[in-house]
Amino acid sequence: MSTQPVEGNALLDVAGAAAYLGVTDAFVRRLVLEKRVRYFKVGKFVRFRPVDLDAFVEAGRQDPVGMRTHVRSTPRRAAPRPN
Numbered sequence: 001m002s003t004q005p006v007e008g009n010a011l012l013d014v015a016g017a018a019a020y021l022g023v024t025d026a027f028v029r030r031l032v033l034e035k036r037v038r039y040f041k042v043g044k045f046v047r048f049r050p051v052d053l054d055a056f057v058e059a060g061r062q063d064p065v066g067m068r069t070h071v072r073s074t075p076r077r078a079a080p081r082p083n
Contacts, residue, residue: 011040011047020053031056 012020018028028048031037038052 009049011042011049012053013048014046017048017053020048020050021057 014025014028014032018025021028028037032039032046037048037056040047040049
């Protein structure tokens with residue numbers, strides 16, 4: 001596996017895609033099995049475009065939410081005092 005930057009239309013193998021995403025090979029293979037990421041079949045080999053991996057990452061993006069304050073739905077009543 002090469003650590004050179006990915007250029008233009010270069011296709012990545014499973015190990016290259018895993019390195020690009022910073023995950024394990026097994027995770028990338030699971031993404032393929034579950035068809036959660038776009039890939040190409042080149043003969044019996046699976047290949048990925050960096051732009052498709054970027055789209056996968058972007059699809060999982062969660063935007064932060066503002067500060068929330070806890071509001072009780074019903075006010076508490078004071079317990080009755082024994083006499």
